[in-house]
Amino acid sequence: MQAKQLWQAALSDLEQTLSRANFETWLRNTEIISFEDDCATIGAPNSFAVEQLRNKFALQIQNTLSLILGRKVAVQFTVLNGGRRPARSGRRTAAADRAHAAPLGAPGGGAATAVAGVPQQLELTATPEHGLNPRYVFEKFVVGSNNRLAHAAALAVADRPADKFNPLYIYGGVGLGKTHLLHAIGHRALARSPELRIRYVSSETFTNELINAIRQQRTEDFRNRYRTIDILMIDDIQFIAGKESTQEEFFHTFNALYQSGKQIVISSDRPPKAIPTLADRLRSRFEGGLLADIQPPDLETRAAILAEKGRELGVTVPDDVLEYVARKVESNIRELEGALNKIIALSQLYHRPISMELAIEALTDSVGAGRRQVTVDQVVDTVVNYYQITRRDITGPGRRRDIVLPRQVAMYLLREETGSSLVEIGQCLGGRDHSTVLHGIEKMERQMETDARLRGEIMAIRELLYTSAES
Numbered sequence: 203m204q205a206k207q208l209w210q211a212a213l214s215d216l217e218q219t220l221s222r223a224n225f226e227t228w229l230r231n232t233e234i235i236s237f238e239d240d241c242a243t244i245g246a247p248n249s250f251a252v253e254q255l256r257n258k259f260a261l262q263i264q265n266t267l268s269l270i271l272g273r274k275v276a277v278q279f280t281v282l283n284g285g286r287r288p289a290r291s292g293r294r295t296a297a298a299d300r301a302h303a304a305p306l307g308a309p310g311g312g313a314a315t316a317v318a319g320v321p322q323q324l325e326l327t328a329t330p331e332h333g334l335n336p337r338y339v340f341e342k343f344v345v346g347s348n349n350r351l352a353h354a355a356a357l358a359v360a361d362r363p364a365d366k367f368n369p370l371y372i373y374g375g376v377g378l379g380k381t382h383l384l385h386a387i388g389h390r391a392l393a394r395s396p397e398l399r400i401r402y403v404s405s406e407t408f409t410n411e412l413i414n415a416i417r418q419q420r421t422e423d424f425r426n427r428y429r430t431i432d433i434l435m436i437d438d439i440q441f442i443a444g445k446e447s448t449q450e451e452f453f454h455t456f457n458a459l460y461q462s463g464k465q466i467v468i469s470s471d472r473p474p475k476a477i478p479t480l481a482d483r484l485r486s487r488f489e490g491g492l493l494a495d496i497q498p499p500d501l502e503t504r505a506a507i508l509a510e511k512g513r514e515l516g517v518t519v520p521d522d523v524l525e526y527v528a529r530k531v532e533s534n535i536r537e538l539e540g541a542l543n544k545i546i547a548l549s550q551l552y553h554r555p556i557s558m559e560l561a562i563e564a565l566t567d568s569v570g571a572g573r574r575q576v577t578v579d580q581v582v583d584t585v586v587n588y589y590q591i592t593r594r595d596i597t598g599p600g601r602r603r604d605i606v607l608p609r610q611v612a613m614y615l616l617r618e619e620t621g622s623s624l625v626e627i628g629q630c631l632g633g634r635d636h637s638t639v640l641h642g643i644e645k646m647e648r649q650m651e652t653d654a655r656l657r658g659e660i661m662a663i664r665e666l667l668y669t670s671a672e673s
């Protein structure tokens with residue numbers, strides 16, 4: 203379990219530094235198999251995933267683990283032999299099988315075993331039919347003034363679908379609990395009426411399923427599947443904005459569900475009117491329901507959330523530590539959890555009690571260190587070297603594609619790796635307007651969803667960046 207805590211802390215970090223698509227595809231379903239002699243053995247569900255991890259993410263994973271522990275560690279990858287095993291044992295779950303798996307062939311291997319008192323809630327698998335994550339329930343959602351309306355509306359929808367708030371559109375910044383609320387609606391509605399057909403889906407999944415259906419000439423199946431759902435929850439709708447055929451299909455799905463009295467719940471990082479590429483008719487449909495925002499939590503709510511996360515992990519965290527962490531990480535709850543996970547990981551690895559001293563040590567060494575370690579100049583230099591252009595090219599007025607792409611990559615990486623504001627990024631790239639920077643970043647995010655080559659380039663630049671930042 204100590205190894206498991208370490209991996210959980212690393213995943214929290216990686217979730218923030220990798221794109222969502224990369225994290226969900228390659229990292230989400232990994233597990234740590236052993237951590238011995240400063241070598242972590244990470245298991246992935248199949249050999250293709252192992253290859254991807256080894257080729258594209260090894261360095262970043264190694265750096266993240268090294269940062270958490272404050273010393274250099276090695277990493278190796280292997281295929282999990284428990285995760286996709288045919289269900290021979292009948293009653294036992296795949297998770298239980300994994301927990302009792304025989305050594306997996308890694309040096310000193312052997313599955314991590316649970317430590318008494320620490321629940322297995324870190325298991326992040328979701329059941330396939332409705333896509334709900336068992337961790338995200340109302341009981342574990344802390345209500346504060348920042349999310350009160352969204353929480354109340356979500357409860358009402360779960361208890362009386364398609365009654366008052368249809369669609370329910372929940373919006374707010376990254377990592378503030380939108381996904382958690384969507385899943386919670388699904389769990390509660392199912393607990394009340396198990397016969398309901400419920401589906402949680404990210405907009406990427408919706409888009410991919412649509413694309414596959416078109417490719418396989420099975421759009422009719424696709425429509426039938428979606429139009430017979432009682433509660434459809436679609437996460438991060440901003441990603442379908444700009445994708446015309448997806449929007450078109452979603453519009454029809456939306457109408458079909460709405461007209462037959464079914465509930466639709468949508469989440470986004472911003473209100474409909476702030477998504478310029480959203481088709482007008484979709485925007486007006488969304489605005490016809492309830493728009494509920496989630497703001498960043500205040501200090502008290504942040505501390506309460508941390509206490510809840512500690513409880514979930516079966517760990518008692520002293521109040522002063524809760525407050526310290528809550529003061530240190532202000533905006534993003536995912537980051538808040540990551541900070542707590544790191545403290546717990548250190549405490550378990552070194553057999554030290556959770557104290558202010560340990561918390562200060564853990565957070566000074568590693569919270570956000572992956573990001574803060576690199577400077578704006580390092581990012582720009584690494585990008586221009588990688589694309590073999592000059593600083594003058596990237597800061598100048600040139601509009602050639604071979605200059606515009608590196609410039610937008612630099613915008614994206616400056617935002618992701620240094621946390622600079624749009625205005626600061628614009629300034630360091632030749633005095634560009636913040637809206638140009640925003641456009642550049644959004645374009646990269648969209649393109650990365652479908653363009654494997656661009657994803658590879660960005661990954662390679664990131665690796666160079668961290669390698670050079672280390673030396």
Ligand SMILES: Nc1ncnc2c1ncn2[C@@H]1O[C@H](COP(=O)(O)OP(=O)(O)OP(=O)(O)O)[C@@H](O)[C@H]1O
Pocket residue numbers: 338342343344345349374375376377378379380381382383438471507510535536539
């Ligand atoms: N009020 C809360 N109480 C307890 N946990 C919370 C709360 N809000 C967020 N969290 C936790 O913070 C983490 C991030 O939340 P979530 O994934 O729901 O954010 P999000 O708003 O969907 O982010 P994104 O914009 O990246 O999709 C989750 O682990 C979630 O459980």
